[in-house]
Amino acid sequence: MNILTISLEKKKGSPMYGQIYEYIRDEIQSGKILAGEKLPSSRTLASHLGVSRSTVDLAYEQLLAEGYMISQPCRGYFACEVDQLYQIPRVNSKYKESIPEKQKYRYDFSVSGIDRDGFPYQTWKKISKNVLAEDDGRLFQLGDSQGEESFRQEIASYLHHARGVNCKPEQIIVGAGNDYLLLLLHIILGMGWKIAMDNPTYLSAYQDFKKMGYEVFPLEPDEMGMNLQKLQKSGANLAYVMPSHQFPLGSVMPIQRRQQLLSWAAAEEDRFLIEDDYDSEFRYKGKPIPSLQGYDSRDKVIYLGTFSRSLAPAIRISYMVLPQRLLPLYWERGKNFSVTVSRVDQKIVEIFLRDGHFGRHLNRMRGIYRSKHDCLLTEMKKLRDICTVQGEHAGVHVLLKMKNGMSEEEAVRRAAKESVKVYGLSEYCVENVIEKESENEKKDMMKRLGATVLMGYATLTEDEIREAVTRLEKAWRVPACGEDNTAFFS
Amino acid sequence: MNILTISLEKKKGSPMYGQIYEYIRDEIQSGKILAGEKLPSSRTLASHLGVSRSTVDLAYEQLLAEGYMISQPCRGYFACEVDQLYQIPRVNSKYKESIPEKQKYRYDFSVSGIDRDGFPYQTWKKISKNVLAEDDGRLFQLGDSQGEESFRQEIASYLHHARGVNCKPEQIIVGAGNDYLLLLLHIILGMGWKIAMDNPTYLSAYQDFKKMGYEVFPLEPDEMGMNLQKLQKSGANLAYVMPSHQFPLGSVMPIQRRQQLLSWAAAEEDRFLIEDDYDSEFRYKGKPIPSLQGYDSRDKVIYLGTFSRSLAPAIRISYMVLPQRLLPLYWERGKNFSVTVSRVDQKIVEIFLRDGHFGRHLNRMRGIYRSKHDCLLTEMKKLRDICTVQGEHAGVHVLLKMKNGMSEEEAVRRAAKESVKVYGLSEYCVENVIEKESENEKKDMMKRLGATVLMGYATLTEDEIREAVTRLEKAWRVPACGEDNTAFFS
Numbered sequence: 001m002n003i004l005t006i007s008l009e010k011k012k013g014s015p016m017y018g019q020i021y022e023y024i025r026d027e028i029q030s031g032k033i034l035a036g037e038k039l040p041s042s043r044t045l046a047s048h049l050g051v052s053r054s055t056v057d058l059a060y061e062q063l064l065a066e067g068y069m070i071s072q073p074c075r076g077y078f079a080c081e082v083d084q085l086y087q088i089p090r091v092n093s094k095y096k097e098s099i100p101e102k103q104k105y106r107y108d109f110s111v112s113g114i115d116r117d118g119f120p121y122q123t124w125k126k127i128s129k130n131v132l133a134e135d136d137g138r139l140f141q142l143g144d145s146q147g148e149e150s151f152r153q154e155i156a157s158y159l160h161h162a163r164g165v166n167c168k169p170e171q172i173i174v175g176a177g178n179d180y181l182l183l184l185l186h187i188i189l190g191m192g193w194k195i196a197m198d199n200p201t202y203l204s205a206y207q208d209f210k211k212m213g214y215e216v217f218p219l220e221p222d223e224m225g226m227n228l229q230k231l232q233k234s235g236a237n238l239a240y241v242m243p244s245h246q247f248p249l250g251s252v253m254p255i256q257r258r259q260q261l262l263s264w265a266a267a268e269e270d271r272f273l274i275e276d277d278y279d280s281e282f283r284y285k286g287k288p289i290p291s292l293q294g295y296d297s298r299d300k301v302i303y304l305g306t307f308s309r310s311l312a313p314a315i316r317i318s319y320m321v322l323p324q325r326l327l328p329l330y331w332e333r334g335k336n337f338s339v340t341v342s343r344v345d346q347k348i349v350e351i352f353l354r355d356g357h358f359g360r361h362l363n364r365m366r367g368i369y370r371s372k373h374d375c376l377l378t379e380m381k382k383l384r385d386i387c388t389v390q391g392e393h394a395g396v397h398v399l400l401k402m403k404n405g406m407s408e409e410e411a412v413r414r415a416a417k418e419s420v421k422v423y424g425l426s427e428y429c430v431e432n433v434i435e436k437e438s439e440n441e442k443k444d445m446m447k448r449l450g451a452t453v454l455m456g457y458a459t460l461t462e463d464e465i466r467e468a469v470t471r472l473e474k475a476w477r478v479p480a481c482g483e484d485n486t487a488f489f490s
Numbered sequence: 491m492n493i494l495t496i497s498l499e500k501k502k503g504s505p506m507y508g509q510i511y512e513y514i515r516d517e518i519q520s521g522k523i524l525a526g527e528k529l530p531s532s533r534t535l536a537s538h539l540g541v542s543r544s545t546v547d548l549a550y551e552q553l554l555a556e557g558y559m560i561s562q563p564c565r566g567y568f569a570c571e572v573d574q575l576y577q578i579p580r581v582n583s584k585y586k587e588s589i590p591e592k593q594k595y596r597y598d599f600s601v602s603g604i605d606r607d608g609f610p611y612q613t614w615k616k617i618s619k620n621v622l623a624e625d626d627g628r629l630f631q632l633g634d635s636q637g638e639e640s641f642r643q644e645i646a647s648y649l650h651h652a653r654g655v656n657c658k659p660e661q662i663i664v665g666a667g668n669d670y671l672l673l674l675l676h677i678i679l680g681m682g683w684k685i686a687m688d689n690p691t692y693l694s695a696y697q698d699f700k701k702m703g704y705e706v707f708p709l710e711p712d713e714m715g716m717n718l719q720k721l722q723k724s725g726a727n728l729a730y731v732m733p734s735h736q737f738p739l740g741s742v743m744p745i746q747r748r749q750q751l752l753s754w755a756a757a758e759e760d761r762f763l764i765e766d767d768y769d770s771e772f773r774y775k776g777k778p779i780p781s782l783q784g785y786d787s788r789d790k791v792i793y794l795g796t797f798s799r800s801l802a803p804a805i806r807i808s809y810m811v812l813p814q815r816l817l818p819l820y821w822e823r824g825k826n827f828s829v830t831v832s833r834v835d836q837k838i839v840e841i842f843l844r845d846g847h848f849g850r851h852l853n854r855m856r857g858i859y860r861s862k863h864d865c866l867l868t869e870m871k872k873l874r875d876i877c878t879v880q881g882e883h884a885g886v887h888v889l890l891k892m893k894n895g896m897s898e899e900e901a902v903r904r905a906a907k908e909s910v911k912v913y914g915l916s917e918y919c920v921e922n923v924i925e926k927e928s929e930n931e932k933k934d935m936m937k938r939l940g941a942t943v944l945m946g947y948a949t950l951t952e953d954e955i956r957e958a959v960t961r962l963e964k965a966w967r968v969p970a971c972g973e974d975n976t977a978f979f980s
Binding site: 065119124128143178180183212313316340345 | 603604606629665666669673674677698714742745746748802805823826828830832835
């Protein structure tokens with residue numbers, strides 16, 4: 001038995017028991033105290049080191065708890081065998097992430113951002129402050145996994161009045177973003193679904209579905225939206241649509257196609273529609289078009305909406321409205337997953353809705369976006385011989401169809417040279433073509449779509465829009481034949 | 491062609507164009523205007539109704555957009571065929587959720603709550619206010635899908651110092667709760683994994699895995715924790731463990747078993763350990779036991795931690811540390827899923843960590859919980875002939891092993907009569923026994939575990955603990971034979 005002469009330093013930062021613990025642990029780990037070796041009793045060691053017995057007891061308890069030694073009744077303490085392979089390798093946790101060099105553009109017509117100054121900071125801060133000040137602690141207890149009922153009531157009422165959505169609060173599930181809600185839907189619906197989407201589409205949802213392991217059928221839409229014939233032929237039983245404002249094409253689905261889709265879903269028990277109503281708040285002519293869900297009397301539409309678009313992307317609050325018939329499945333499979341939005345944030349948005357701030361905010365944003373939209377369209381008139389504007393009057397982006405023979409890639413590249421970022425429509429097209437269909441389908445489709453670029457105007461100011469369009473004109477108005485034009489004919 | 495005499499009400503809330511739109515829409519929907527019927531030109535209708543032409547244009551555009559009519563060049567407007575089946579059924583959205591009647595207990599030894607007064611409201615509110623005041627708008631733009639880098643750096647540094655976890659910020663994924671992170675892990679790892687868990691265990695994780703479609707093997711632990719032999723035999727390739735404080739048993743896994751588990755994981759390419767370090771912050775004797783991840787030199791541990799337990803359940807911030815080797819899979823499959831925690835909350839907790847508030851908060855909470863823990867243990871001495879306390883010194887709950895012949899169910903029921911809620915250990919046992927093993931395994935296991943109840947003390951005050959234990963004594967100290975005792979022998 002070792003007597004263990006440990007040199008304890010009274011001035012050292014670590015407590016006495018910690019020094020004893022560390023010394024013995026290191027001795028055992030390094031093999032200086034051998035496995036099976038008896039250790040002194042705590043009384044003996046305490047007296048030897050001139051410390052209180054409770055100090056040694058504390059060190060021993062830690063060593064016992066971590067398995068460095070064992071205690072055998074009436075026999076004492078013994079060192080355990082410790083595999084040399086596993087020691088804590090203290091690596092330096094200082095770390096610099098290598099951020100990939102992004103090309104910086106002076107003007108980025110991003111299609112996913114929002115107006116930077118549009119967020120109602122002052123109101124948000126005020127409500128936020130009040131919510132925290134008035135809270136009695138309940139907001140920091142775990143809440144309903146679906147989201148708070150009072151919040152869901154406000155959402156139901158908003159959706160009813162603004163979007164014609166008919167639902168009870170029990171059908172609403174609050175979640176931190178659409179990606180999360182699709183994950184939850186994946187758990188609720190399980191595997192084996194075949195999902196139809198438009199092509200081009202909102203790629204993030206497409207990727208989500210693929211990563212969940214679903215078979216996804218990207219279908220080229222016709223002039224009314226999702227192609228019914230292709231849908232039938234695909235064998236899909238779940239169709240993901242954006243009837244109020246298709247992304248990226250910007251088209252609105254007419255009521256006939258909505259009804260056809262609802263009939264398609266109603267024809268089989270296991271068919272559903274996912275309606276992503278992502279930016280329905282922003283429509284500049286007429287009033288917002290009612291949701292597909294509002295027309296659905298067969299309980300077939302899964303409705304998705306978000307505050308990320310209307311408030312701010314960093315506000316991670318979306319909601320999903322389930323058809324009544326899916327509620328039992330949700331209770332069985334999904335209710336277990338705790339809510340992903342903090343109660344503080346839920347309460348803030350609830351008050352935002354309840355007290356009319358949201359309505360006022362939307363009106364203000366519609367004004368801001370309409371003004372930017374009109375500014376962009378006015379400016380684009382200069383380029384009317386170069387390209388045609390499409391998909392206007394809604395959302396926060398437009399499409400430009402090139403008509404000067406320039407390819408999409410060329411248009412994007414030339415704009416980039418002028419430090420203007422525009423987005424090629426083909427970026428939103430899914431590569432995979434439907435099985436059995438020819439490899440040339442995508443090529444054909446791209447030909448039909450023509451050379452088209454997307455321009456989002458939410459993040460730019462009107463001055464920036466004007467300056468950027470001037471640069472675009474410079475980029476795109478080129479001699480019909482020239483050094484730079486080789487790409488046109490390749 | 492109808493001339494459409496619409497009685498417009500100037501005082502009505504809805505705008506003029508809306509009344510025209512609604513009138514025509516209703517006429518088409520009800521079949522009063524037939525499909526194919528020509529509608530007046532906007533000029534004609536405007537003049538007929540005595541309104542400006544732009545008002546009618548607006549109504550027409552809405553009708554065109556929604557598909558109620560079509561415009562044929564040089565011919566005019568025509569009503570479309572509208573399937574009668576789908577009209578918006580305006581249901582009353584006022585709704586009262588039927589909340590199931592919960593038995594209200596005066597004293598609830600909940601094992602999942604936290605101390606209500608422990609949350610650092612003042613600091614939280616102050617930081618929250620500053621964060622909002624100082625923000626230049628960036629916090630409301632969408633951030634990194636893994637969580638902000640500066641936040642991940644703080645987490646990495648905290649984990650290194652407090653938990654011995656070795657990781658770079660790039661290995662950390664921030665998510666809104668453990669359920670969400672397990673969902674994301676499900677996407678990263680894909681299907682086909684066989685998961686071993688202790689039985690009894692943290693049921694929420696068990697249910698999450700089952701709902702994701704995994705095969706789960708609940709294994710009865712031995713005195714060191716997860717049973718290695720059973721683990722080998724099960725064929726599992728993913729083991730979910732809580733080495734720092736097993737829930738619900740409260741045991742600490744000794745270093746030998748940790749090393750055996752790490753060796754088990756290292757033996758095959760496709761084996762991993764999930765370490766759920768859910769309440770490692772709370773340990774009342776000695777210092778916190780280093781994480782399993784810290785001992786792992788083979789890059790095999792997926793580490794889960796949360797601020798829900800240490801701060802407040804409603805703070806939906808957890809984090810997952812992926813082994814380096816899983817990062818490419820995360821980038822490929824998981825990076826697409828946007829972050830589920832708002833940047834404001836990330837920033838608040840980042841400052842909380844950075845400025846030492848979190849350390850101070852933990853010390854304070856350890857003091858509060860230790861005091862409650864000691865109070866409970868002192869009070870329980872009165873009942874030492876009735877039950878034995880186990881799993882103390884860590885976390886915020888203890889186990890009571892009944893030794894007066896009372897069954898678990900009886901102990902829970904009798905406590906309930908005194909309005910005290912305690913939790914039967916069998917509630918945390920998984921029903922499913924491993925295939926091929928006898929149906930009696932669970933029964934045998936329950937026999938071995940004995941009549942045991944769980945008591946969480948986080949949510950109760952010390953006065954409440956004292957009063958509740960007095961009631962428990964009344965509930966459980968019963969004549970050896972009596973009217974109430976029939977259950978003992980059934």
